[in-house]
Amino acid sequence: MSRTLRRALTAIGAGSLVGAMLLTAPAAIAGTDQTYVVLYKSLAVPANAGDTVKQAGGTVVASYGAIGVVIARSGDARFSSRITSDSRVEGASATASFATQLTDEMDAAGEPLPDSAPAPGDDPMSGLQWDMVQIHAPEARAINGGSPSVVVGDIDTGLDYTHPDLAANVDFANSVSCVGGVPDQNPAAWFDVNGHGTHTAGTIAAARNGIGIVGVAPNVKIAGIKAGNDDGYFFPEAVICAFMWAGSHGIDVTNNSYFADPWLFNCRNDAGQRAIWKAEQRAIRYAMQQGVTVVAAQGNENIDLSKRNVDTISPDFPPGSEVTRDVTNACVVIPVEIPGVIGVTADGYNLQKAYYSTYGVGVADVTAPGGDRRFQIPPTGNGRVLSTFPGGYAYAQGTSMASPHAAGVAALAISAHGKMPPGALQALLTSTADPMACPPNPFDPGPPFIFAATCIGGDGYNGFYGHGQVNALSAVTK
Template sequence: MRKLTKFIAPIGALALAAGLSLAAAPPATATPQTGATQTYIVLYKANGVSASSLTAVQKAGGTVVNSYPQIGVAIVTSDRVGFDAALRKADGSVQGAASTATFGIAIENGETSDAAVTVDPGTPAPGSDTLSGLQWDMDQIQAPAARAVNGGSTSVVVGDIDTGLDYTHPDLAANVDFSKSVSCVGGVPNQDPAAWMDDNGHGTHTAGTIAAAKNDLGIVGVAPNVKIAGIKAGNADGFFFPEAVVCSFMWAGTNGIQVTNNSYFADPWLFNCKNDPGQRAIWEAERRAIRFAQQSGTTVVAAEGNESDDLAHPTQDVTSPDDTTAVTRAISNACAVVPVEVPGVVGVTANGNNVVKSFYSSYGVGSVSVVAPGGDSILQRTTTAPNGRVLSTWPAGLPCARPVTDPSGAGYCYLQGTSMASPHVAGVAALIVSSGVSKPGAVAARISSTADSLACPADMAPYAPFPSTSNGAPQVCQGGAGYNGFNGHGQVNALRAIGG
């Protein structure tokens, strides 16, 4: 609710009405207008946040929620109209400030560097669980054969940056690392398990693909011996706002998390444009946070998106902002999807059981590293995958359109999307780290170099009914068998990735 401000007549009129001389009148001081409280990302020119800068925030009408001096970023709330401009005027060390409720994040080139991490050796996890026969996706990337050699190390932690996870699920409970799980919704870390419990379902599903335990019930994840940390950045409605995303990567980098899975795009804009001052400030904060995590030893894996878009040739965005009313806007290569197009991130497209790109999966030369099973309910239903979708863990009590129940009573759900593809690759990354390769750049290189090469589809006709949801352009696959916009370097291969 907007607060009322008192109307103040011009000083000359007041003076004349009172019979006072203008020379004796006190100077006027405008009362700052206030409105709804908003959250702001404040970006500083240096990698630091000084005490004087925090004081300046308060004087400008803001409250510091959290600060990250390692990357020169602060999360601030304010109900003052024009707070961002007031802060820039008051503090010369501010590079940019923008409300996270009305802007997203933009892309920019950057370098990443690696940090070595020592882990305990992984151990085998052979065999199957009660629902393993429904996991066509695992067979497709040779995950069962890989975990029979190396099922992952208990000293490896995968941070699933998602909507949280159901830490009570019997197929996940043994592998949940409570010490490294957190909610970042709102931009402030909160380790209360109730805060990072999954209230959407999406996070529990991706977590199961990564690390569901080999325990004779339900399914088995790609890396069933590794630990999983729920890092809740998405709310119950599935929105991932920048303050939560920045918090999540800073948490991963400072808590020794070796891999993160990112099955989302940063809201509210699907495409975020760096030629907009506000978006540029938030993009730079995001880039710094991701780079901080990478430099701290975190391999970052992200989904490509489900809009049938060629991310290498964006021209229009009609789907965002997705938290209010979408508007149609012209875009260019100054705009990108975050986090998948941030430098150093392993980008993942989705395929189905016929091992061709899924009808919905976005793609693009330069943004995709590999392809992995995400399901395809229209073009790739098979006898092995009758509904075309991927089965994984699901929280008790939350609705699922296609549920499966283990004889023990544990719940599972069929879903499709690049959100389902990305955790397969994050799981393989965890196996690689468990095999002794720890630097993010080396992990990413191993994922790409051991993938099974796939050429562009010989027949593009099946994709004709599924043009880009952003600009209506037909899907086009560019490149050869070694690398192309649909499949990147090929389909991820868990067994080859660990040297099997």
């Protein structure tokens, strides 16, 4: 499947179509200045790092002493070679041609919002939320709707904190923009212009307030950690900043609906990628060491991450720069393939793998509803996931939509059982998931028969569904 993502949203407000949005690539950085990730060999930043960066022709933008990473800017093309002449530096990578991109596929449709009765005791559009019924969220919420002391950090494109279905649950104190690589808590900086972050946030924590929809955990707090710019690209300095922020601000769970571009796989044996790969890994590990449970989307390429061969579709940024290269196990998708991260695949209304969902033994931990507009259509007529969107509500599909379901269940589990280490929470989510067996192989959901995939594993665990579909009720009652 093409790595170019269709990112239009069907937006719904007051029961009618409000509009559609198509994202475009960001404009090039003005001038010759370039951002660099400087990775030190030790998990510390030397006291004179600012001086050595200056001597190399750059300036320090941000310094993360806990992981030995400095974000620097320089207009000198020799900066990388100069800074790496310092024996304490392991590597330095430029980030202008490196971006992370949204993992979702969101297609404009334009169909009218169908009539549907709300679920008993829930909000007006809850009858359209087949996804919540599928993971037993209504039954779980009847027992525990989440605690306001639990905070989910949605590392995304920010959020619309004025949205009536989100406003009461927004954690302003822990929300931030990391887009420039430096934390900025000005609310205007982390407001969501793109819409993607508002959609994922609503799935996690839209309030049960008599309007719109209901999130998995309607009483928890949601912190908007904006790492994606308004065009939907997440640069490495922003991702590093986001995880460092989450780890140092008491965030309980992060949702991560993106992966590192321009390479589909980031390779630690590639000199141009190594510093970025390691720096992002260190930031994620730091967050987990501080007690943050990291939940991540698996991707929309319909590929098996447990296998490696040839990558022909990247780098996809800038467009048209794709090359063919051998891919080995030294290459991983970030953040989902970092050890300890909870990987989430996507299924649809019929409890089958969504046609686009990436999968793989050893990477997939659980599955959750991501929607499938082609082959799995519910009686309400829309196989995608309905959630909040600036100015109203929107349907969307993708593993980006699956991941926040799992993050919401994780938040409910903490609310019910108390704070626990990320490994313990991962074990709880996988042990309470509803097992799903592999379909007959090869699995191809239907015409045009171009989505064939092979499921490896058994009933208890397999590459399509991991340990099974997240079950909110079991997670709060076990």
